[in-house]
Amino acid sequence: MERIIGIDLGTTNSCVSIVEGNTPIVIPSRGGVHTTPSVVAISQDNKRLVGQLAKRQAVTNPSNTIMAAKRLIGRRWSDPQLQSLLESRGFEAVEGHHGEVLIKINDRAYAMPEISSMVLLELKEIAEEYLGESISKAVITVPAYFNDRQRQATKEAGTLAGLEVMRMINEPTSAALAYGYGKDIDKVVAVYDLGGGTFDFSVLHISDGVFEVLSTVGDTQLGxxxxxxxxxxxxxxxxxxxxxxxxxxxxxxxxxxxxxxxxxxxxxxxxxxxxxxxxxxxxxxxxxxxxxxxxxxxxxxxxxxxEDLVDRTIEICRQGMKEAKVDIDEVILVGGMTRMPLVQERVKDFFKRSPRRDVHPDEVVSLGAALHAASLQKGGQDVLLLDVTPMSLGIMVAGGEFNPLIPKNTTIPTAKSHIFTTVRDAQTSVRILVLQGEHEDATKNDLLGEFTLSNIRPAPQGEVEFEVTFEIDADGVVSVSARNLETGVEQAITVTSRSGMSGEALEKMAAENAEHLVTLRSRERVLQLQQKIKRTLDTMDRIMPRVETLLANNGFAEEALIKAKEVIERSKLTIEGDHLESLERDSKALARTLNMFHNVIEKMKRK
Amino acid sequence: MWFDQASPDDLNYLAQYGVWGGVPAIPVCLPGLGRYGRYQFDRYLLLQKNDLTIAQRRELVFLADYFHKIDHFEFFELTADANERDIKKAFFRFSKRFHPDAVRELNLGPFAEHVRLVFEYGQQARDLLLDDQAFKDAYARVTKARDLAYHSKLQAERERQHQKVAEARSKGIKPPKSMRVGATPTPLPQNQRSQAEIDERKSLLRERLAQNQGRRQAHEQSKQSADLKSQAKTFFMAGEQAEARGQVSRALNHFKLCVEYMPKEQKYIEALKRIEAKVAEDRASKLWQEADSLYKSEDSIQKQAALDLFKEACALSPSERRLVAFTQYSLEFELVEDLIPILQKTQQKEPFNIEYMWLLCQCFELSKSLSDTQKYMEMILGLDPSEPRALRLKKRYRF
CATH class of the missing domain: 3.90.640.10 (ATPase, substrate binding domain, subdomain 4)
Structure with a gap:
């Protein structure tokens, strides 16, 4: 069975895990560290650097280094918070054709999912190297308070990295999963997740291996x-x-x-x-x-x-506790920021109990993701997540008001149907705006997309009815379908793309990523070959004088010797370059020559 | 009217949620009829090929067909006096069976749609019962009232029927077939037991519980051993694969683990022995080659070293060919002290191989212990009286 990895794609650091036997472990990178910085750098000749390498060169190359891409993913250019986010960044951001954020480096614009996919690709490489097999499936975690557009963009990033995203789970849920897995407990647990870029707070009821999320609140711009x-x-x-x-x-x-x-x-x-x-x-x-x-x-x-930032998190916690309507038994701290003494103190004061110390704040999220991946493979026999949607989903109704159809904290997957009708005589199309958020005023909520019910039979107002079904799947991703109640025919609806990328662009990027992987692998191969040829040449040098003395005064042998010397000279030239095919050819030729020499020495000895 | 006994306030309140808030007029699960009442299952549908258990199929078919005809408590196999915790637990049990993730890897056959419908409905029912305490209370009261009214009506009907039968009997008329029932009406179960009875029943239940716990423990143990078994099996398969690919040391590790997990399984032990022999053989042949090349040199010190290597190889994997060769070399150097124990051991393993006995004979002859030489010679002659080498030996020493 193919193995599924769990990835915690963080703002500052990312982490990848897998379940071995029954225990989840973090996969260490080549350097032996458990977390990889989520930093991407593009050099002048369009080569990519990811992770520790990219972070190290950030000081000398700030305008081509992208840090904290997660804070920008799935955002619109018109987002009021965006400009303050871009203010202190080294790189240059521009607006794309569909109102998305693009990053411009070396005259090429990179979409945010593309940047994230580079980090994912690196994590995939780490996992493949460790496991010695190819990986094509993953469970990726996202902040619980990510909206639909941000989730979609993260999913796209996964696809671009050549990973089938089996499921996206919320980070606090994932942490709770890693905490409660294999423990026979019946407890209400609060997860306080203050990471590099986002803050999430979830309350969960853990019982008999079922993890039911009671409430989720957060702030995607606090970390x-x-x-x-x-x-x-x-x-x-x-x-x-x-x-x-x-x-x-x-x-x-x-x-x-x-x-x-x-x-x-x-x-x-x-x-x-x-x-x-x-x-x-x-x-x-x-x-x-x-x-x-x-x-x-x-x-x-x-x-x-x-101090005020910490107080803001506590305010959010208070709201979460109000929504959950239960008393909690345990508090878990997740995210590197929770190491700050002030945070621990405030959390302790607020919940009136000291937080658990037996979870690793940096790794627990990815461990949970790996566990969930394993349980998905087993068919949810030992672990079952009942997660909720963090924000209300609704539509804009006449007068610009927001009409929530699926309220927040509804267990997902869920579906709700709503019946629409025409408001004018002979109306042939209805336009519907789908929004996510808590504000009564529709314009202040986040616009997910809009779609149009078209080809309606011209009729008096209110006669034609449509049933529109809004669905939130287990990933928290929204989909919409519509049916004409009169004819029972599924209506064609067009939802505008959310991350602003067309299918073609996505395919192109995926191909580029694959190419990058090929060059990466071929470079490794070139290095290997160069080293191999060098070693062989050294051996040749050592045995050459002996062979020469042995073969002296032998016409046929002299010819062979000249040929061998040619091969040696040629290989000495080839290892200066990095042409894969000629390297391979010369390596084989050298191996043959060396073999011949050995044979000659053997024969001469016997004589 | 079934709802006579429910309070009008509750009914009005529930009416906001549709017809009586979803409390159906007739309970399906009547006493004595089990969960599915008189529901007629479609056998053809139940026996379609898929991965679900029959019990799950029955439940799915029933719920998908009847969810609007049963109340929310019946849906979760609860009674109307269930509290919040009970409902939660029941929902967890329910979702462990029918959550899309739980059935993700299963082949559902024709039941995919059933699962989707039933889980969706279950979520709605749970939300109604858990999120709104007022609704739940009203719902529970109305359900109870309905059950009570329905049961009392059933009882009354039954009594009336019995009366009719009795009247007819008294007049000497045989009652029609449809009315032929037992002589006395069976009373509905009512809580009129004495304290002693209740205590007795409780103790009985406790006993059963204890029994069940014992059984459960046994079951868990067997499950654990099954785990070990399956683990061992995976290792065994991996080992076999490695062996087929020629990765001997890897195969050895796998088989070792196998035997560790299932120390009594003969198949695994045999495999381990086989692979161990193979490893020894491999190493021995390597050593042998090395020794051979050393032995060919003219230097006597190198030859001595070769002898050591020969010895090691023979100790690892004593084959006839090697022992013969080694004995020959040893006789050349007149160094047989190390050789004799190895030979003896091998000879004990294969007591009918004349070749080993002959080698021993030669060794003992060299070390001048004639009694041993004679012993082995006689053994050879016992097995094959016309063995020429032994006869020659006999002649030479005139045993």
Missing amino acids: GEDFDDRLIMQWLVVEFAKEHRVDLRRDKMAMQRVRDAAEKAKCELSSVRSTEINLPFIISTAEGMTLHLQKVLTRNKLESLT
């Missing part, structure tokens, strides 16, 4: 990145400007260094009370004077800067 931003924008930059009258923001490279240092300092402050940020030669003034950044950051300062 570790915001803590960093606070530290940089409200403190470091301001202090530096006060001291030297220089605006750090004008230098992308300096900003990238500051960002790295701020992140590091934040992590350090989880265990020590004060730390030093020391960045020499950070920027030079117009007069050519070089300036250094040297600051001492205390934990108190950090906490005073970011």
Whole structure:
């Protein structure tokens, strides 16, 4: 049976897991680390760098390095939060034809799913290398509060990476799954998931291997990145400007260094009370004077800067508890940001119990995904997830009001039918806007798409009726179908593409990804061949004098010797280049020659 | 009217949710008739080929056909006084059977549509019962009232029938077939048992529970052993594959695991022995080759080293060819102390092979222990009185 991997595609770090036997394990990368940074860089000659390598070169190459792509995935250009997100980024973003966000590097525009697919491809590679078999199926986690468009885009990213996305599950649910798997418990568990870019809070009832989500709330724009931003924008930059009258923001490279240092300092402050940020030669003034950044950051300062963010998470928790309407037994902390002492303290105060410490905040989500993948394969015998939709799904009705058809916290998969009718005489088409959100005013909610019921028989108003079925599948992805009640015929409806990418563009990108994989593999092969030829040449050099003495005064042998020397000279040239076919040819020729030499030596010895 | 006994407020409240809020007028699950009442199953449909159990098929067919004719409690196999926890548990049980994920890998045959319908309806029923306490209470009260009214009506009808029969009998008329029932009406089960009876029943139930628990434990144990068995089987198959591909050490590991999981299974033990022999053989032949090449050199020290290697190879996998060769080499060097135990061991394993005895004879002859030489010679002659080498030996030493 083909194995399915579980992927936690995070904002700052990603992680891939698999179930071995009955226990889920994290697959370590080549370097032996469990998490891979979700960073992608494109070099001048359009080569890709992903993960640790990309992160390391970010300081020198900020305008071609994309970090935290997850915060932009599935967003529209018109999104009010978008501009503030792009503000402190090094790369250049442009608006696409369908209102989506594109990133422009080296005159080529990359769609967000494409960027994420590069990270997924890297994770897939890691898994394939570890397992020694090819992988084509995965369960990917998404923040619980992702809307339909963001989910669709993530799914597209999976497809682009050559992975069939078996299921997308919510991150807190996945964490709870990893926590409750194999334990015979009947408990209500709250999951507080503060990651790199998103905050989610879910309450679950775990009983007999059934994981029922009672409520889910969250904020997709609240995470570790915001803590960093606070530290940089409200403190470091301001202090530096006060001291030297220089605006750090004008230098992308300096900003990238500051960002790295701020992140590091934040992590350090989880265990020590004060730390030093020391960045020499950070920027030079117009007069050519070089300036250094040297600051001492205390934990108190950090906490005073970011206190309101933590309070915001607690507010969201309060709302979640209200929606769940139950008392909880356990609190689980997930996400690297929950290592911050202030967060732990506030959570402890709010829930009046200390959080569990036996789950690994960085890895638990991907472990849960792997477990779910395994249970899907087994047919849900030991684990069953009953997840909910985090946001209400509805339509816009006359007057611009929002009419929720599927309320939030409804268990998925679910389907609701609604009957529409014409409002004018001889109306031939009805336009319906599908929205997701909680606001009464339809325009303030998130527009998923619009569709048109067309080819309606001209009739007096209200005579033709349609039954439109809204469906949310187990991935949390919305689909719509319509039926003409009069004729019973399925109506053709056209929903505008959500991520703004056409099927053709998707296919092209997938082909490009496959090509990238081929070049990656061939490069490895080239290296192997080069090394092999080098080794053979060394051996040749060692035995050559002996062969020469043995073969002296033998006409036939001399000819062979000359040929062999030709081959050696040629291979010496070939290993300088990286042409795969000639390398392969020469490697074979060399192997033959060496074999011949060995035979000769053997024969001569016997004589 | 069935609903006479329900309070009008409740009825009005439920009416907002459709006809009586979905409480059907007649209970399907009558006492004594089981869950499916008088429902007629379509046998042809039940016996269609698919992966579901017969019980699951019956439930699916019934629920998909009748979900609007039974109340929400009956849907989940609950009684009207079920609390929130009971409903939740019942829904979990239900979804473990019919959730799309739970049946994902199964071949549902003609039941795919049934599963979809039933699960959708189950979700709705659960939402109604759990999310709205007022609805649930009203629903429970009306259901109870309906059951009570229906049962009392049934009882009354039965009594009337019995009366008619009795009247007819008293007049000497044979009652018509449809009215022929037992002499006295069977009372509906009512809670009129004495405390002693109840206690007795309780203790009986406890006993049964204990029995069941014992059985369950036994079942779990057997399941565990089945797990081990299946695990061992997978290892065995992997081992066989590896063996077929020639990956001997991998196969050895797999078979070792196999035997660890199922130490008594003869098949696995045999496989392990076989593969161990193979590994030894492989190593021995490698050693032998090495030794051979060493032995060919003229240097006597190298020859000595070769002898050590020969010895190791023979100890690993003593085959006749090797032992003969090794004995020959050893006799050349007059070093037989190491050889004798190996030979003896092999000879004990194959007591009827004359060749080994002859080798032993030669060795003992060299080490001048004539009694042993004689012993083996006699053994050879016992097996084959016309063996020329043994006869020659006998002649030489005049035994």
